[in-house]
Amino acid sequence: MTPARLNHIIAWSLLVFLVAPALIAIPVSLTTENYLSLPWDGISLQYYREVFNSPEWMSSFLQSTVIGLTSAALATVVGTLAAVGLWRLSSRWGEVVRGLLLLPLVIPPIIAAMAFYRLFVPLGLIDSYLGLILAHAVLAAPLVLITVGASLAGFDRRLEQASRNLGASSAQTLWRVILPSIRPGVISGAVFAFIASWDEIVVTLFLSKFTVYTLPRRMWNGIRENTDPAVAAAAVILLGVTFAAFLIWGIAQRRAAKPQSKST
Amino acid sequence: MTRTQRLNPAWFLVAPLLALVAVMFAGPLVNILWLSFTDPEPGIANYAALIEKASLQKLLWTTLRVCLITTVLSVVLGYSIAYAMANVAESSRQRMMLFILISFWISVLVRTFSWIMLLGRNGLLNNGLIELGLISEPIAFVRNELGVLIGMVHYMIPYAVLPILAAMQGIDGRVLQASRNLGASPAQTFWRVYLPLTKPGVIAGALLVFILSLGFYVTPAILGGGKVLMVAEYISVQVLITLKWGTAAMLAVLMLGSVLGLLYVLSRFMKLSAALGGGRT
Known part of the structure; x- marks a missing residue:
């Protein structure tokens, strides 16, 4: 066997290693036993029933959904506006500001958590929906800035000028000319922002106490040596939503790629 | 057109996000920097503790050691994946990219939870091995440094793959051809031509993994089981439990300083927007 062939096999084993262990929650959640085990003696949906019948899990599920959707909406609006603004500016100062706005992406989550905590204690925003939504939105907005910025890079500036020359206002041009052409970037950004919030745990650990208890937060508490398989069922639900978002993203990308065969 | 100091109206579009980032990050971060020099009392006592306190030195050493091992392993394994991806047909490459x-x-x-299920004391692997009679006592895979490393490398490999793959795809195949034609063996061509050409990608991947590892919280906290204390977990304990803001702020300043410094170095090897986008763009 040639070294290249051998490496090909090693690479595929590594790729399987990257994905397979993370999916172990799927079989475990179907077990018939009352401890973490593989469903050797048949499968059971009892743990899904337990999760769906538990007011705590359902409340967390709902909270994560509300916080994810709201923070994604906020991040998408401010992120898209900022991306268009920076694109219109195309100046040196604009690029400096872009660097600044991407900073939340590189700051370790633990430091962001500390910063928000510091800010929110005096404002009384600890353990509030508003606090967590703002925190998740500001963490996700740079993702929107990147995806929309990439879409704008492929947008013909003359279209904007044409719209303005034909008498459209700046806002009309943004809404009716620019936005439709950068839609794939906006959708990607919105999906990433939602998942960023849906998965988020570190900042949430600092900002939530009793009232606000997202799905990852409840899972965090449930992860112990002798974990209830219900946590595995919750993990599968969490992954399922992420996967659905991934599909939406894939479809949006494919659609965008069709007319101009260009992707981000 | 006269040149006036009038603000370009496009700034109004940037303003909401800029305000949000300024209020939520810039302000509190300056406050944290301030705290590191003033809490509990003004001076550099918090920083001096780094030299004086053995516990803090152990903390930094653990963090550095875990991050370095993670980086080396992720880059080596990532190189293997990237090499395979760079040398297969487009359709195969796309399949690998999907993974x-x-x-x-x-x-x-x-x-992280999956690793607990698989490798924990009563995890699937230990139970399986005991049932097969291969071992009598469960093996401690997690709740120690080994567990932290498994979890972190597993998370970081993709971040190493992308910059390395980009470097490999930029190599002109004729260079390798030339090396072979001049009589070098395939192994020589790899070690003396191919590997040096991919160096910028390797360095960028290594820096990216190291930067992300420095601030990693979830995996070390769970898979370390409290035994492998790293800076991020230590900060959270100081802030949420012992309320020692001064020490936490000092460590945060140290961590952020290192991250920004390394990012600057990284920016010399690859376009930062490409690195920051990670896999999610």
């Missing part, structure tokens, strides 16, 4: 993307998208909490 990388999926792994990017799986929540870090779920991955």
